[in-house]
Amino acid sequence: MKCHEIRNLALAYLDSELDAKTSQEIQLHLQSCGECAQLFEREEKFNECLSKVLGVGQPTPALWEEIESRLRHQHRSAWLFPRWRAVALGSFVVLILAGWLTGLIGSRFGASSLDLAQAVVKDHREFLQGKITPEFKGALPDEVAKKLGERLDAAAFDKIPSTGRFRSEGARLCHVGGVPVAWTLGRYDDVPVSVIVFKRSELEHFPKTERRLETGEPIVCTRTGHFQFAVRFAGDHVVCAIADTSKQTLEDLVRSVL
Numbered sequence: 001m002k003c004h005e006i007r008n009l010a011l012a013y014l015d016s017e018l019d020a021k022t023s024q025e026i027q028l029h030l031q032s033c034g035e036c037a038q039l040f041e042r043e044e045k046f047n048e049c050l051s052k053v054l055g056v057g058q059p060t061p062a063l064w065e066e067i068e069s070r071l072r073h074q075h076r077s078a079w080l081f082p083r084w085r086a087v088a089l090g091s092f093v094v095l096i097l098a099g100w101l102t103g104l105i106g107s108r109f110g111a112s113s114l115d116l117a118q119a120v121v122k123d124h125r126e127f128l129q130g131k132i133t134p135e136f137k138g139a140l141p142d143e144v145a146k147k148l149g150e151r152l153d154a155a156a157f158d159k160i161p162s163t164g165r166f167r168s169e170g171a172r173l174c175h176v177g178g179v180p181v182a183w184t185l186g187r188y189d190d191v192p193v194s195v196i197v198f199k200r201s202e203l204e205h206f207p208k209t210e211r212r213l214e215t216g217e218p219i220v221c222t223r224t225g226h227f228q229f230a231v232r233f234a235g236d237h238v239v240c241a242i243a244d245t246s247k248q249t250l251e252d253l254v255r256s257v258l
Ligand SMILES: [Zn+2]
Pocket: 002, 003, 006, 029, 033, 035, 036, 037
């Protein structure tokens, strides 16, 4: 594909709407084309910024700066213009009808509308930076088991991907949005992955995710920043994973948790 074709697919790509083959073609192109890579990165940052605004109904200085800079540069990046217009209009209306519109427009920017994805992304970043490391490897040690209490069971730590391409580097007990979870840190091929498991009865703490899963979707996916996120029910547990990889890869990974 040529640069302009790649750029035309930017929004669909960032929203994970493309098939695996096209996504891969784009990934390959971005690895070799600095200019496209930069444009994609900019668009992704803008998306994140916008999602935050829509989430809280308040514009941030960064968003206004971005909108202003887009106004100044629109003749140079024509491919972004229709999007910019939609976004600017959206932002103004949100200011006036914040509460009512947040849900409506927010659904278009699914990237960060999934509360569970938002809750795990920060810890996953810390894992990538080495700030979060595994507490133990293999069987659950007694001293960790003692800390579990009523809200998390030892079985949650056994729920890890069964695919041979996943390698666990260990696990730890964490809290996500106040919910105790079994957090397994590992790699899928060479990509760092976080697998998070908790009791289904705790899902009420993530109402948006709960609503999506209870409509019967077998796996709910979203992108948040660079990361792909996927979540599903596995018996009495909720299993989710996050990694810088394709939607297809992460779906396969989450599906392989028994
Ligand atoms: Zn290019």
